[in-house]
Amino acid sequence: MSVALLWVVSPCEVSNGTGFLDSVREGNRVFDSSRHRNLVCNERIKRGVKQRWNFGSVRSAMVATPTGEMATMTSEQKVYDVVLKQAALVKRQLRSTDDLEVKPEIPLPGNLSLLSEAYDRCSEVCAEYAKTFYLGTMLMTPERRGAIWAIYVWCRRTDELVDGPNASHITPQALDRWEDRLEDVFSGRPFDMLDAALSDTVSQFPVDIQPFRDMIEGMRMDLRKSRYRNFDELYLYCYYVAGTVGLMSVPIMGIAPDSKATTESVYNAALALGIANQLTNILRDVGEDARRGRVYLPQDELAQAGLSDNDIFAGKVTDKWRSFMKKQIQRARKFFDEAEEGVTQLSSASRWPVWASLLLYRQILDEIEANDYNNFTRRAYVSKPKKLISLPIAYAKSLVPPTRTLVTSS
Numbered sequence: 001m002s003v004a005l006l007w008v009v010s011p012c013e014v015s016n017g018t019g020f021l022d023s024v025r026e027g028n029r030v031f032d033s034s035r036h037r038n039l040v041c042n043e044r045i046k047r048g049v050k051q052r053w054n055f056g057s058v059r060s061a062m063v064a065t066p067t068g069e070m071a072t073m074t075s076e077q078k079v080y081d082v083v084l085k086q087a088a089l090v091k092r093q094l095r096s097t098d099d100l101e102v103k104p105e106i107p108l109p110g111n112l113s114l115l116s117e118a119y120d121r122c123s124e125v126c127a128e129y130a131k132t133f134y135l136g137t138m139l140m141t142p143e144r145r146g147a148i149w150a151i152y153v154w155c156r157r158t159d160e161l162v163d164g165p166n167a168s169h170i171t172p173q174a175l176d177r178w179e180d181r182l183e184d185v186f187s188g189r190p191f192d193m194l195d196a197a198l199s200d201t202v203s204q205f206p207v208d209i210q211p212f213r214d215m216i217e218g219m220r221m222d223l224r225k226s227r228y229r230n231f232d233e234l235y236l237y238c239y240y241v242a243g244t245v246g247l248m249s250v251p252i253m254g255i256a257p258d259s260k261a262t263t264e265s266v267y268n269a270a271l272a273l274g275i276a277n278q279l280t281n282i283l284r285d286v287g288e289d290a291r292r293g294r295v296y297l298p299q300d301e302l303a304q305a306g307l308s309d310n311d312i313f314a315g316k317v318t319d320k321w322r323s324f325m326k327k328q329i330q331r332a333r334k335f336f337d338e339a340e341e342g343v344t345q346l347s348s349a350s351r352w353p354v355w356a357s358l359l360l361y362r363q364i365l366d367e368i369e370a371n372d373y374n375n376f377t378r379r380a381y382v383s384k385p386k387k388l389i390s391l392p393i394a395y396a397k398s399l400v401p402p403t404r405t406l407v408t409s410s
C-alpha cells in the first residue's frame with residue numbers, strides 16, 4: 001500500500017503521491033468542523049510549588065517564588081504545568097465554543113461520508129506505519145480508535161517533517177506554517193482530509209492544543225540543536241517529541257470510571273511513558289544519530305563517565321561506555337515503572353494497546369544489554385517471537401482492574 005506521507009507544509013509545497021488529497025485546494029477547505037477552545041486557568045505547580053507568572057507555552061522558564069524572588073524552573077516543573085492544565089481540561093470536560101472562528105454546524109450527509117473517508121485514510125496510515133499498535137486499537141470503541149488514528153497521523157506527519165525524506169528542506173518557517181495549520185485544525189478549518197479527521201477529533205474529545213504545539217517545538221529544537229548539556233535539557237526535548245503524545249492520547253483513551261487515581265497522576269504516567277519511550281529510542285539509536293552528527297545524551301554525564309563525543313564517534317564499546325549505558329538504561333526503566341500504574345487506570349479497552357506498546361518498547365532496553373551495550377553498530381530490536389509472546393502478557397495485564405484507592409502522582 002502506498003500512503004502519501006509527504007506533507008503539505010505550505011500551499012506551494014503540496015506533494016501528493018497518491019492523489020488522496022485531490023479535494024484539497026488552497027482556500028477551499030474540506031470541512032468546517034468545530035472545536036472547543038481551552039480557556040483553562042493556570043494552577044500551582046505541584047512540584048516546587050511555585051506560582052507561574054506566565055500562561056501558555058512551556059518555554060517560559062522564570063517563576064516567582066513565594067518570597068517574590070525570581071527562580072528558574074526545571075524542565076520537569078515546566079512540563080508538569082502542561083500536565084496540570086490538560087488534566088484540568090479533562091476534569092471540566094470544557095466544551096466552550098465561544099471563541100471559535102467557525103461556529104459548529106449541523107453536519108451535512110456529504111460531510112459525514114467525507115469525514116468517514118478521512119478517518120479511513122488515518123486508519124490506513126496507522127496500519128501501515130504501526131502495525132502492532134493498530135491491532136491494539138481495534139479493541140477500542142470506533143470513536144476512540146478513529147480519534148487515536150487521527151492523532152497518530154498528525155504526530156507521524158510532524159515527525160516526518162524532520163525525519164522523513166524531505167527533512168533537509170525543512171526550515172523553521174516551514175514549521176511555523178505547520179503550526180499555523182495546526183491552529184486552523186483546532187479552529188475547525190482543516191486543510192486536507194487527514195487534518196479534517198483531527199479537526200473532528202478535537203471537537204469530540206477534550207484535547208488541548210498545547211501538547212501539539214509543543215511537539216512542533218521539539219521539531220524546531222531538532223533543527224537548531226544537536227547537543228544536550230544535561231538531563232534537564234534532554235528531558236525537555238523528550239517531553240516535546242514524545243511526552244506530548246502521552247498527553248494527547250489520554251483524553252481519547254479515557255480513564256476508567258471506577259478508577260480512584262487522580263487525573264493528574266494518570267497524565268503524569270502518560271508523560272512518563274512518552275519520556276521512557278523516547279529515552280529508549282535515543283539509547284537504541286546512538287550510532288545512527290552519531291552518523292548524523294547528533295548526540296542525544298547528557299554531555300555532563302558523559303564527561304563524568306570520562307567520555308566525550310569523540311568516543312561516541314569512534315563507536316568502541318569500552319567498560320566506561322558499558323557503565324555509562326547501565327545508568328542511562330536504569331533511568332529509562334524508572335520512567336517505564338512510573339508509567340505502569342497509570343496504564344491500569346485507563347478505560348478497559350485502552351489498556352491493552354498501551355500495555356503492548358510499553359512491554360515492547362521496554363524490551364528494547366533488554367536487547368541493548370543483550371548486545372553488550374553495542375548501540376553503535378548494532379540496532380537493538382525485539383524479535384517477532386518475543387513480540388508475539390508480549391501480546392497475551394499485555395492482554396493479561398490489561399485485565400487487572402484500576403486501583404480503587406486514591407492514587408496521586410509522586
Ligand SMILES: CC(C)=CCC/C(C)=C/CC/C(C)=C/CC/C(C)=C/[C@@H]1[C@@H](COP(=O)(O)OP(=O)(O)O)[C@]1(C)CC/C=C(\C)CC/C=C(\C)CCC=C(C)C
Nearest residue numbers: 152155156159242245246249269270273274277278342357
Ligand atoms: C497506545 C499508544 C502507543 C498510543 C499512542 C498513539 C500515538 C498518537 C502515537 C504517535 C507516535 C508518533 C508518531 C510520535 C511522533 C514522534 C516520535 C516518532 C516519537 C517516537 C516514537 C517511537 O517511534 P519510532 O520508533 O517509529 O521512532 P523513529 O521516528 O523511528 O525514531 C516515540 C519514541 C514516542 C512515542 C510515544 C508514545 C507512543 C507515548 C505513549 C504514551 C501513551 C499512549 C499514554 C498512555 C497512558 C498512560 C496513562 C501510561
Ligand SMILES: [Mn+2]
Nearest residue numbers: 159160162163
Ligand atoms: Mn522520528
